[in-house]
Amino acid sequence: MQISGSVDINGSKIRLLREQKDLTQLYLATVVGVTTDTISRWENRRYPSIKVENARKLADALGVTLEELLEDKDQQSSEDRAVPVPNHENFSFFTSRYGLFFGGAGIALLGVVIFLLLTTGGDLDTKATRILPNHASYHLPFPVRIEITGAKDGLQTLLIREELFGDCLAIGPSEGDSPKQYGTTPRWIGTLVKGRATFLYKVQPLAQPEIHAGQEQIIRFSGDFLFREGQTVGEKIGGPDTITLTPYHWADIDQDYVISDNEILLAYETFSVPGENLINFAAIEELWLAGGYTWDDRTLSFIPTRAEHIHSLE
Numbered sequence: 001m002q003i004s005g006s007v008d009i010n011g012s013k014i015r016l017l018r019e020q021k022d023l024t025q026l027y028l029a030t031v032v033g034v035t036t037d038t039i040s041r042w043e044n045r046r047y048p049s050i051k052v053e054n055a056r057k058l059a060d061a062l063g064v065t066l067e068e069l070l071e072d073k074d075q076q077s078s079e080d081r082a083v084p085v086p087n088h089e090n091f092s093f094f095t096s097r098y099g100l101f102f103g104g105a106g107i108a109l110l111g112v113v114i115f116l117l118l119t120t121g122g123d124l125d126t127k128a129t130r131i132l133p134n135h136a137s138y139h140l141p142f143p144v145r146i147e148i149t150g151a152k153d154g155l156q157t158l159l160i161r162e163e164l165f166g167d168c169l170a171i172g173p174s175e176g177d178s179p180k181q182y183g184t185t186p187r188w189i190g191t192l193v194k195g196r197a198t199f200l201y202k203v204q205p206l207a208q209p210e211i212h213a214g215q216e217q218i219i220r221f222s223g224d225f226l227f228r229e230g231q232t233v234g235e236k237i238g239g240p241d242t243i244t245l246t247p248y249h250w251a252d253i254d255q256d257y258v259i260s261d262n263e264i265l266l267a268y269e270t271f272s273v274p275g276e277n278l279i280n281f282a283a284i285e286e287l288w289l290a291g292g293y294t295w296d297d298r299t300l301s302f303i304p305t306r307a308e309h310i311h312s313l314e
Helices: 011-020 025-032 036-043 052-062 088-119 261-271 281-290 307-313
Strands: 006-008 049-051 127-131 142-149 157-165 168-175 178-183 187-191 196-205 218-226 242-246 293-296 301-304
Touching: 006 052, 011 036, 011 052, 025 036, 025 052, 025 127, 025 261, 049 052, 127 218, 142 157, 142 218, 142 261, 157 168, 157 196, 187 196, 261 281, 281 301
Parallel strands: none
Antiparallel strands: 006 049, 127 142, 142 196, 157 187, 157 218, 168 178, 168 196, 218 242, 293 301
16 A cells, blocks of 8 residues: 555565665664664565655665665566576577677677776775764764675775764774864774774764753764775765754663663664774663663763652653
8 A cells, every 4th residue: 555655665675685785674773763673564564655755765775776665566476477488499590690799799798897897996886874873962972873885895995084063073982092083074994894894983062052042953964985996076975964962861762861771772782883982881881770860960961860760850
């Protein structure tokens, strides 16, 4: 069924594409802005019709066109399709008469493919996606993850270029005793390992909520990436490009002043990178173990608080 503003998707195609590209349901859910349960329902055809906007984000995350995810109404089952029997006599005549032509065309096509491989670094499917929390707080740093996927491994060098717009600063992993300071232009150079690479940095909001009381404050992102030798115009980084500042911790997805078990697991899975301790997960665990948290105007930080105390203040 297809209603206004929605499209019918093929769940089997979505699952197949996701598995072929070695992507998790969590990755798709983060890019599209839905839950992993929703992705599972889409793949199992429990929600055959979805919003066009979500379908486009899903197609972008999978690296295909929207049309490739749609349900084919005219598709027949394999049992109903007749398998044609080749006419070997006609085929022999055809190949003998036109073999020279197609042989020349094949050589020309091979030349085009070789040219593309040389000029694009051998990878026509490289893409980068920005992953953000649902929201951020006014003073607490929040993580940003750039996930790069491609067909080529090892030798392909990547350059990620981000630019931030808003009252904030970007911070990278520590170099020696101090963290790397990016200002508002984070940069990263790396290579693909098994077709994937990750660039993680954090953003420190500097806005004072009392100065702009009642006004929504947003940090905007714009970025691209280079992966071909001699390339000057980068490919746009996909995914969300804005985040709103709120009085809630970035790991508190439902904004209830409680970091639940599922929320802290999602925070670890999405924004932890092996070998890096850029995000202070110990502080998040304190809020999680306490069962709740509140904001302290004096220290400009979140304070662990028992959940029942939070409800008594509301």
